[in-house]
Amino acid sequence: MDEIKSQRRAIRKAMEYAVSEGDLVAAEDLLLQYREDRIALDLLLEFYSFLPEAQEDHVREIRLVARSQGVFLLAAITTMSAYLYLISSEGVEFHGTLHQGYLDQDLLDFFGYENLEAFKQQCADQEKLPYYESLQLDKDVCPACHAVTGELHELGCPVEVCPWCGGQLIRCPCRFEQLGVETIGSEEELVKLEALLDERGRVAYSPDQRPGFADEGPGVALD
Ligand SMILES: [Zn+2]
Numbered sequence: 297m298d299e300i301k302s303q304r305r306a307i308r309k310a311m312e313y314a315v316s317e318g319d320l321v322a323a324e325d326l327l328l329q330y331r332e333d334r335i336a337l338d339l340l341l342e343f344y345s346f347l348p349e350a351q352e353d354h355v356r357e358i359r360l361v362a363r364s365q366g367v368f369l370l371a372a373i374t375t376m377s378a379y380l381y382l383i384s385s386e387g388v389e390f391h392g393t394l395h396q397g398y399l400d401q402d403l404l405d406f407f408g409y410e411n412l413e414a415f416k417q418q419c420a421d422q423e424k425l426p427y428y429e430s431l432q433l434d435k436d437v438c439p440a441c442h443a444v445t446g447e448l449h450e451l452g453c454p455v456e457v458c459p460w461c462g463g464q465l466i467r468c469p470c471r472f473e474q475l476g477v478e479t480i481g482s483e484e485e486l487v488k489l490e491a492l493l494d495e496r497g498r499v500a501y502s503p504d505q506r507p508g509f510a511d512e513g514p515g516v517a518l519d
């Protein structure tokens with residue numbers, strides 16, 4: 297959890313320059329609301345570090361535009377405008393303003409939009425977008441890789457169950473036994489492992505896989 301703490305600290309630091317004094321409390325409130333949520337914290341850090349309009353502003357709400365396989369398209373609703381961010385465990389990408397409503401074809405396909413028009417239409421009415429809910433509280437989302445119920449984990453996710461022994465896939469010896477190696481060192485071996493897993497049938501995420509997290513929980517010191 298230290299990583300999350302230092303991320304919150306970095307956001308607060310960036311806020312000092314990005315947010316006008318009168319809005320600091322509101323900005324801080326939103327940070328508290330998402331204090332355990334990596335996806336939202338990634339968004340906030342990106343926003344406050346690279347203010348899209350290069351002038352004081354703050355995020356009032358975060359809304360969910362689309363999500364698939366651990367990739368989130370979120371709208372940061374600010375005092376001045378609203379901006380799209382594409383976020384996953386791989387990183388954050390800024391995608392312009394919500395009212396521009398632009399997404400390239402690959403992403404339209406990825407999120408299952410019929411066409412750009414359908415996406416624009418959804419963006420046009422930001423009040424209809426649901427609030428983004430903190431993932432750690434959402435039982436239908438893998439707390440580590442953010443796959444939703446029924447989706448495959450990202451390979452290497454510590455929550456994924458081994459289809460051979462029912463243990464923890466990144467801990468049990470099955471992956472070495474299946475490949476006939478002592479260690480997995482090359483990209484080639486990983487690709488081979490993925491093929492073997494697919495053949496065997498990978499275990500998709502379900503809420504009963506949630507580990508009994510010894511997390512900080514609500515009501516802890518917040519710095
Ligand atoms: Zn996972």
Ligand SMILES: [Zn+2]
Pocket residue numbers: 458459460461462463464465468469470471
């Ligand atoms: Zn196993």
